[in-house]
Amino acid sequence: MSHSQFSLLKEKRFLPFFITQALGALNDNVFKNALIILISYKTAQNLPLNSAILVNVAAILFILPFFIFSATAGQLAEKFEKSRSIRFVKLAEIIIMSLAVIGIYTNSVNWLLFVLFLMGFQSAIFGPLKYGLLPQHLHTEELVGGNALVESGTFIAILLGTIIGGALLGIELNWELYLSITLLAFSIAGYLASRKIPHTPAVVPDLKINWNPATEMVRNFKFMATDKTVFLAILGISWFWFYGAVYLTQIPNYTKSTLAGTESVATLFLTAFTLGIGIGSILCEKLSAGRVEVGLVPIGAFGLSLFGYDLYLANTASGLEPIYNFKEFLVLDNSWRVLLDAVLIGIFGGLFTVPLYALIQKIGNQKHMSRLIAGLNIMNAFFMVVSGGFAILLLQSGFTIPELFLATAGVNLLVAIYIFTKAPEFIFRFITWLLVNTIYRIRDINLQVVPKHGACVLVCNHVSFIDALIIAGYCKRNIRFVMYHKIFKTPIIGTFFKMANAIPIAPAHEDKNLMQSAFDKIASELEAGRVVCIFPEGKLTPDGEIGEFRKGIEKIIQRTPVPVVPLALKGLWGSWFSRFNGKAMTGIPKKFMAKIQLVAGESIAPEDVSAEMLFEKVSHLKNS
Structure with missing residues (x-):
């Protein structure tokens, strides 16, 4: 490439969109992390279910709208001009955050879980717009760099949202006020940024919308299956979301019962994980030399299992009480090993997913890109819902959280072997790289x-x-x-x-x-x-x-x-x-x-x- 991927951040065709999606991810994670910590620490004694189970229920509620509404969202993204659609989505975010404020002040976990479901609905509508817009504004040789920036920007936003959400819940007095102001401010800023996104024409303006999500979902899956490489790339991305959802959802209770850490340790661990994904995403551009390099995918898959296994070995304790803040935790034996494992899992996750997203955008049918992304979101949602069920099943069966991580790392190897057996070009590109x-x-x-x-x-x-x-x-x-x-x-x-x-x-x-x-x-x-x-x-x-x-x-x-x-x-x-x-x-x-x-x-x-x-x-x- 003749220019750095970061030069895209100077261009109007990319920067407003980048800011819009980053602020959306930031706001999502301020709210989600605040809610998870609220469930795990502040209201744990008053909940009808065990906090570890309820955290997984919350994860399922956020993902469920992707499964239900993505098929319709993909059609809408292709039928209508995308920048206008994104503005409507960001206006909806302001309304949803206003509802969140009500739940925060009434201290109603049930209401906040309903708001979480609405956030999932808004994100499901935004997904096909997000990834369908990129190939309309970026050249083929910019897809890896553009996706790397989007993924790294998203996970930096997740990192900041994680820190901010945890920090706001750590305030003794008036945390409700500060959290409410933050959620509303980020949603308004996201809407203002969305107004600068350039005109993005509808790719199929005469498309007749099929409002039946079930039949449209079936049609999406049939379309995805027409190209084996695209389908396996979608399967790989969806598997990563299964893998990542298992880890991200369990982190608060993992730091509490295995690391004996307080909320600040949970925030530190989440920071390490999301920082790693941001680093891995940026590394993709450097390692792929400007091409869509799927040879990085096997490296990412192997690293996910290797360091997932090492995370299990680093600490297998269970049932501890949270007594260490992050400063006290950092001087404990193996604390840096645990954090390094979290960073490396994130890095290899970035190497695994960014080339797959770019591959779909490069070789997928451009007239059906948003519906293809909608199908991807449905598959992601399905895998993430299953991941919640998988985690609940193993935890209810007596598995500890470290043992759950170990099982997930083992299944990851089996999934990777299946994908690479069905698409050997991934291994060929790895050997070539x-x-x-x-x-x-x-x-x-x-x-x-x-x-x-x-x-x-x-x-x-x-x-x-x-x-x-x-x-x-x-x-x-x-x-x-x-x-x-x-x-x-x-x-x-x-x-x-x-x-x-x-x-x-x-x-x-x-x-x-x-x-x-x-x-x-x-x-x-x-x-x-x-x-x-x-x-x-x-x-x-x-x-x-x-x-x-x-x-x-x-x-x-x-x-x-x-x-x-x-x-x-x-x-x-x-x-x-x-x-x-x-x-x-x-x-x-x-x-x-x-x-x-x-x-x-x-x-x-x-x-x-x-x-x-x-x-x-x-x-x-x-x-x-």
Whole structure:
């Protein structure tokens, strides 16, 4: 990228929306955290249910409206202009916060739980507007950065809301007044910010609204299921909300009964968790280098389980009384370990979710984006409601809260394995990301010439078995590679290319049918506007020099005329993956952190393409 993601904060197409959604998240969490602490500490003795159970009931009440109203909200978001709709939503927030003030002064937990349900309703309407608006105002290469800012801004707002909500409940005198003023002030400020959001046209203004939430929900699920990758991304995000809801909901009682901490310790722990998610979200932009990098998702999934398990090991106590404030807690054994685990769970959660949101916005049908997000919200709501039931079931069965965390970390591994088995491209991108960021020092030159949109063919010299991995790691578009069928069948490397949906090809004298099938698949990919990469030599170089380019590239371009971008890999000859010693990948690797260059030449018009000319272009790039 030519600019930092933070430059979006200077632009009117993003900043007012960013402030609006951040203030909404801030206000939500001031109220929710104040209510949870009110239930857990201030009115715990007067409640009809155990506070640990009632906290989970509150979580379910907030999420239930997403399940009921999201299908309708998605339709409304696509039918009407979005900035106006957001203003109505923010006006509703002012009314809801006014009702909250009544509950605060009457000290009615039941009334406040009703207000929590209304907040969930307002958030359910806002969700499809929020994520449907982003792809209308951001370019494809800005989606990761934009989503990272939204996610980090949201969780910084959660962090501040958590602190403010806890601090206001900690005031001895007139806490009701200060809490009421804060809730109303943030809701009014959010409405004022929403008035600056730029006009965002309706994407389907003639849409006929289906007011039946049940049938519309079914239609949403059917639509989500039409694209396997999008559906699995939605499943991954929803699972994270299950995982996160288990942790966030239990934190007040965890700090009370396991850490023996007061309200200030609960606020400190929530701060660590939400700060971690903000850090992880920002890291996504840095680690993904401006592309939608789903290779970060397996890293996030593994980290969630690892540090969820370590949180269990750090403290397994239960049934304690809250006697330590945050200063006293920080000098206890293992206190910093517990807080570090909370931060790291948050960081890996950010790495897990941000690429998935960006992936949905990138490859999902733009005319159905808001309804797709509505379907996502329904799935999120379902998973979060189930998470509340899951937590209640285990706690009622005798599990302690640390044991509940351990069980959740274990189930997370099973869910991750299922998702990555069904969508192996996530693992392929992970391996690619790991390769280009650890084993080699790679420099890309002039890759901006690869078109950001539309079909094109990349041609490159073939030096090693990992050429495609390096190209995939550094080009910001998803690429379908054409591989010699014998490489495609190689036990280890071939597995990676099967994950990446590479297209196997063979010369006519080896397998004429496979060759024709490959040409058909290439044409289909190019007609769909995608990028295809081929290695016209047809085999790995045996001596480090570029071999003759075969005529297949000419047949491809004659059938589907698209621009061709020449590439050259420099520095891989002599690596363990090349045929430097006659046979690749034998013996012990000896060359690490080698300097590799991936150089791109100017795009060539289809009418000018010939195998001989491309050979000269790639040779010049390699030797320059």
